[in-house]
Amino acid sequence: MNQEKTTVLEHRIFQGEYRLLKLSAPAIGPLVQPGQFVHLKIPRLKNAVLRRPFSVFKADAESLSILYKAVGQGTEAMRDIAPGEPVDLLGPLGTGFPMVGQDNIPVLIAGGYGNAALYLQAAALPVKGVAFFGGRTAADILCVEEFEALGWDVRVTTDDGSLGTQGLVTDALDPWLAEQGAGAVELFACGPNAMLKAVGDRAIEKGLTAWLSMDRNMACGVGACLTCVIKRKTETGWEWARCCKDGPVFNAEEILWDE
Amino acid sequence: MNKQPDMRVKIGSLEMKNPVTVASGTFGYGPEYADLVDLDRLGAITVKGISAEPHIGNNTPRTFETASGMLNAIGLPGPGAAGFCEKYLPFFENYKVPLIVNIWGKTVEDYGRVTELLDAPARVDALEVNVSCPNVKEGGALYGTDVDLFRSVVDEVRSKTDKPIIIKLAPNVADIKRFALAAEECGADAVSIMNSYPAMAINIETRKPELANRTGGLSGPAIKPIAIKLVWEAAQVVNIPIIGMGGIYSSEDALEFIIAGATAVAVGTANFTDPSTALRVIDGIESWLAAKGIAAVDDLVGTVRG
16 A cells, blocks of 8 residues: 555546546556555545545556546546646555456446446456446446457446447346356446345355445545445354455455445 | 754653654554554554444444535444454554553443553553543543533543543533643543534435434534634643644644644544645654744743733
8 A cells, every 4th residue: 555646647538427537656556456446635626635536447567547427526626637737646445356266257247437446357357258337328338348358248238228238237147147057157346336236136146256346435545434334244243344445345245235 | 053853742651752643533543554654753643442342333424524624423433442452452562653542431430441451551651531522322422521420530540540641622612621620630641632523414405414323523624723722722721731633734733733732733634635644744843843943842832922
């Protein structure tokens, strides 16, 4: 974990409402493991005391990039970040995705730009399986070509049918899973809570392993403040686990869903 | 060329090599920031509140960002005194930094028990007594706002340890001087001022409070002027040292607290914004003193004019 004064290398519209921010980060970039995140202090966001966490989309020895959409005060202010500007970054943070179990076919499942958190895993996995991407509409489906270029079989669903099959991502996943032999599939997922829970429930029901990247409001990002906790099952009940440190990736079996 | 200013301060028998610590609850139990901050550069480290028994804390959401600050209602989850000693004390064997453990209880007896449990380990240098957590229903803030209950807690803790005890005062009282004086009379070595301020935020669309606990404590730059006033008031009536805290983001903020009457200061919410804040504050105080030709930070304490 490092704190680094990075410099903006690139900041552009990636697709529709989604933007790509690429930072020169030689102290953090080379350390990033798939599924980890960075904690960004947004420049010129006066009156904000908290950083904002972002999954790392891509990383190399010199840089890293994130994908984001303006969804609140912080991400709206980020749109003004200019190339060459310094950005204070903490990272890499959290516990990311494990390697796929031997002989298992890896399956990626993403809701919207949740697939940004899966790209490094998609690149790192030795076997390329199937990637299910779901979104509200065609504009929310990102990076299909990039995952295909890595060798993944990408299946798209949209709520409105404007791209791929109409329906939820699980509507495409379910028949595919039904065709597979037992135990040979391992799931890696990132997206909205309802999607993650649906994926986790299916995995448990079918006796599959599913790794879910959980997103919770965060303050410190390093495990100190205990803001971003979720309930993790224990032998006797449950305990709080920190999304920022123990996660963000958890085995679906560990998670006690409240909602 | 001015001499290096003397940065040392004393909180009772606790010697700090500089006047800067971190506020309880903002720095975990020690290891969390160790990759980012050289802990041995701090005047002391103050860890998150520990009770006699493990405690589960509040539901989520537990924090909410507000203008120049944040609300928190974490609810003091923690491993309990035995759990802390087992899980976290060994970590501190690799460090020289003085260790202040923040303690709390639901009853006066709880305060006594946690004090006994933390009096034993030599590595615990001092106890900061939280009588003012706004987020725990039982006891909690009540001990910080009722002067008789307050005295009973300080008496109990004092009777169970000879280590320095620092009483963390609640800001939401009619007269902070009464509580600071009561702490001094009951044998406290210092007071820390202030805890977060009881506060609330509501989402207008859902009409629900933003925190699961409904209310929480406000911290960050928004509360700094409140804290400065409380430190200044308390400093006029007590002789024991004051640890000032509330929205410290820079050495200038820290110097303002020292001039108001604080012997030492704690960086809190700013750790979340920038983990290097405490170290920058130390360096900034030192260079400011040197530039002004002030020989020792202690010489600046309570020097507000007018």
